[in-house]
Amino acid sequence: MQTHEITRRFTDHFVAAGHTKVSSASLILDDPNLLFVNAGMVQFKPYFLGEVPPPYARATSIQKCVRTGDIDEVGRTTRHNTFFQMAGNFSFGDYFKAGAIEHAWNLITSSQDAGGYGFEPDRIWVTVYRDDDEAIELWRKIAGLPLERIQRRGGKDNYWDMGVPGPGGPSSEIYYDRGPEHGREGGPEADEDRYLEIWNLVFMQDVRGELSPKDGHPPIGTLPHKNIDTGMGVERVAYLLQGVDNVYETDLVRPVITRAEEFSGRRYGVDATDDVRFRVIADHARSGVMIIGDGVTPSNEGRGYVLRRLLRRIVRSSRLLGVNEPVLRSFAEVVRDEMAPTYPELVSGFERISAVVEAEEEAFLATLSAGSRIFDTAVAETKSSGGLVLPGDRAFQLHDTYGFPIDLTLEMASEAGLEVDQDRFRALMNEQRSRAKADAATRKVGHGDGSIYRTVLDTHGVTEFLGYTDLSAEATIVGLLVDGVPVAAAREGEHVEVVLDRTPFYAEAGGQQADTGELRGASFTVRVDDVQSPVAGLRVHRGVVVAGEVSLDAAVVAEVDRSRRASVSRAHTATHLVHAGVRGALGTAAAQAGSLNAPGRLRFDFTSPTGAVQPAALAEIEDEVNTVLQQNREVEAYETTMDEAKRLGAMMLFGEKYGDRVRVVDMGDYSRELCGGTHVGRTGEIGMIKVLSEASIGSGVRRVEALVGLDAFRHLSKEHLLVSTLADQLKARPEELPERINGLIERLRTAERDLEKVRADAVLASAGALAAGAEDIDGVSLVAVAAPDGVNGNDLRALASDVRGRLGSQPGVVALFSGDGEKVSFVVATTAAARDRGLAAGALIPTFAPAVGGRGGGKADLAQGGGTDPAGIPDAVRALRSALRN
Incomplete structure (x- = not known):
């Protein structure tokens, strides 16, 4: 059974059972806890939380999902995927456990001729939450499952929440026994490879707090209604019904591997290492195309960073398969063609998708080129020092700074006859992840934060918005908060949040800034500085009481600033x-x-x-x-x-x-x-x-x-006035200004070049006098002085080289210093004869640099550095003399 047929049957089954068909939401929703939609229930969260009344009692959807927590495991196993489709049915205060179990059982066990999936009932196992006796009895009554095929499990396995404060509840999971050739007997508790989970039925009834019931902590409340949230893994059902071993061999995924085989000339299923690369390409190509299709572009943070990593892993894996030509557009075409029957927007938006992947591939190939040069340098340094292990710090630098994947570093190091210090690399990666997690934790926002606003919403309903037609309206205050706490009244000078039953004020959304204005009552005025919608359907006016005392239930005239x-x-x-x-x-x-x-x-x-x-x-x-x-x-x-x-x-x-x-x-x-x-x-x-x-x-x-x-x-x-002023000053017509200004700039550059040449000549003119003043230190001619005023930077280097040249073939050391405010620059140059006596410029710097609070380094013939204490220059000269004598 083809995947598109699997999803069609799912939808038809639940529509026939009174469910409203709801299209998949975008992978990108306005949720502070999620980079990507990772479950079918995400778009329905406002209904589960009671923030918005559901428009239907029952719904069904085929939701596209992305989970990125195990990116590094993708390809290494056949169980990890980043993109997948979750088929779900949802009840909002309608049916509960019995209905969910009955609907699921009928679909999976009904014959294919009757519109079901035709799974053998005797191969179905289920798990339930440890103390959910009701679910056990329902499975026995509705499905006729014997007790030995119903297993109790703890919160880690059979309690569901989103990992952050929000809705949750006990669950019951449905498993299919693939047979003894796939593992040992004993049900899901014994072997989850043989007993494959295909469907999770969540009996959503709780609100979890910061600590999850998964870990034994009690919920902090109950949802307004008992709800059902289920998720059936489309890809898992596909590979069971298609008689293949894993998702990579199913009808929508295998074509990507086939295209990779055509590019590489290698075959899937022949070499275990190559198979990992083929699977990475297939999984990430699907994820990348779907993410770009929903508007994300590669970047260095957030969703864009995840996308960039996915696309670059495809390019990396292709190169390791021996493919050096561009591949991303071709893989994207395969994904488009296979997924289009369910997601036609991939066809209409493919021009943008292909442009994004081509640009990213071009940029990454340039990165690989630059990273390869850095890698070659690191290999040469390792070998020159007699080492056989590339330092983990260098591998991490290649990964973190140049975007060079560690797998490629390992491969290339092996070809060069080196190993990589992976322990050190992993330690640095873990440090980075810890910093990232700590940063993310400081920004995490749970869904328990809007409880006050939801209470107002539950009590008084949604705020009626009048602002499309009216900029002034009479209204009643139904919510009043100071510092996030509900109050009965607020006095002049206090910052308040006001909720009205109806309002002409536009709440910030869609890029449009919020309205400002006033709320005027019989004896008070509130200046409105901002309007937000912290929960769907509610508009909160934020501002300051500028006169009188405002109170709950007061009548107001809400007036928008019309000009703004x-x-x-x-x-x-x-x-x-x-x-x-x-x-x-x-x-x-x-x-x-x-x-x-x-x-x-x-x-x-x-x-x-x-x-x-x-x-x-x-x-x-x-x-x-x-x-x-x-x-x-x-x-x-x-x-x-x-x-x-x-x-x-x-x-x-x-x-x-x-x-x-x-x-x-x-x-x-x-x-x-x-x-x-x-x-x-x-x-x-x-x-x-x-x-x-x-x-x-x-x-x-x-x-x-x-x-x-x-x-x-x-x-x-203002621009016209500026142009007129320039035209008047330059005695030119406005259209002549570009040419006239370009001429002035060119003359200024010429004058600056001439001035620079004069100044450089003046600097070098002092070289003869400096060389003539050299002092003899045990047979070495030493020129160690503060340079003439105005000499610094490159001038100092050029002057030191010129003075050294004038010392001829005799052993000579030149040390020139330049002090500027609180900074010191210095350059040391040595003649060939001095170097023959063991005097290296770079080795001399540590002998005097501390005197000027500095440091530096360089080669044997020329070295330079800087410091922070110009007053120490005389001491530095004395220290250098002493070093030469010793």
Whole structure:
């Protein structure tokens, strides 16, 4: 049974059982605890936590997931994968244990002719949480399982939570016995290779705190309703039903290995070492394509770093298979073709995906080239010292600084006849991981933090948003907090958080800054400085009581700062137009990666794997957008279904979660996006857009900054004044300024070069006098003095070399010092005859450097250094004389 058929049957089974089909969420959701979505229930967390009323009582989904904790194990085993699909069914206060068990049992054991998977009931085992007698009885009653195929296990195995504060509960796992050829008897407790877990049924009922019930700690509360969250591993079911040994041999994964075989000329299943590399390529190619498809680009932190590591491991593994040509685009094509029936967006977005992988591969190949040179130097140093082990510090430097994978270092070291100090390397890696974990722990935010806001939400419901049509409205205070604590009243001067039953204030979201304004009551005024939505559906107004005393349940008039709202709305609408202009000029690979809409200005981030946008192209984008403003197009905002929005071709931003009903902001055939922000009525209201800059903010991500409306006009006015002033001073027309200024700059550079030559000649002119003043120290001519004023840096080095040349064939040492404020520079040069007597410049520096609070080093003929005590120069000269005498 093919994988796409497995997911189709799952969905059909649960839709027939009254579940609403829900599309997979993006791998990137706004969750502070997760880099990537790692379970099917993640998109449903607000419903489980009671933050938002669920729109359906039952749901089913096929969720794409990425787990990155075991990247280093991928390929070494056939059990570890980074990307996988999780088929799930969910109940929100509807059915509970009995329903979950019955639905699962019917699907896995029904015949394939009847739409099931056709697993043999006699080969099914289950596990339950240690004291869940109810689940045991249900398995016996519904499935007829004998007690010997039901095993109790502890919290580590049969309690589920997300590893952070949030929802959880006991679970029951379903296993399939693959047969005695795969391991020993005794059920899952004895051998989880023979008894393979295929489905986990979570009976979600608890809220865990900082300490998990997995470790024996009690939950801190119960969820508002008992819920069901299940996850069936699609890939595991696939390899069981397809009669292969592991996920890498299933229909959607094996084609990537086949392509790698074509590139390398090697065959999977022949050599164990090669097999690891083939599996890394297959797993990471799928993960990389899916992650890029959801809007991530390679970088050096967060999700981007994980993506970069995945892609570079593919390139590394390919090279170890003997493939030196670019491979990432070809592997991405295979993933696209195999996964497209379930994820058609991989086809429509492939131009951007291929551009990202090609750019990253090109950059990494350059890194490999640079790293190889560093590696060759390290090998030469190790061998020259008679060693046979490459130091772990150098291996770590190659890995950490140059991005050189340790596996490649080991391979190349072996070819060079060396081993690598892996213990030291691992110790340094562990130190780095510990620092990273400590840093992450300081930023971790649990889901128990919003309990106060959820209480307000549960009591009074969602905040009705009126801001699309009204900027002033009457409302009632339903929540009042000071320092995060609910209060009945707050006095003048206190910082407060106010929740209203209805509001015209826009809460910061989607790059748009929050509204500001006032809340006015009969005897008080609250200045609103910020509006946030800490839990979905609730808008919290943050500000200061500027007059009177505000109290809970008071009536207010909520008034938005109209001028600021209008300015921000102009910027937000302008951002949509800039987005459309950039995509029109650069293609679909240019996708929005972030934005900021503030009064009078905007910031737009977008993916650009090909690098900087040329000034001419940027000017054309600016001109095109301003033309659209002049056309004064209507800006229409309306709600529709997700399917209709897709049919209309509306842009959907990566990482955003959309429901079945979406809001479209439409500017005709030029721009059409899904957006919840506020906008102008017609494009002409924006006035004008002036692009200020375009620059890189990370690998493959560019940033455009622009001014909007009156701010743009004022900027151009200042520029005009500046140009007029320059034209007047240079006695030139404005269009002549570039040529005139270039001429001035060139003349200035010529004058500086002439001046530098004169100064250098003057410095070298003192060389003869310095050489003539050499003193004899036991047959060695010594010139040890402070250099003439103005001599430092490269001049000092050149002067020392010139003086040494004038000492001829006799043994000679030149030591010149330059003091500047609190710094000292010095250079030591020796003649060939001096070196024959054992006087090396680098070896002489330690004899006098402490006198000037410094240090240095170099070769036998020339060395240099610096210090922090110019007053010690005379003592340094005396120390050098003494050293020569000794």
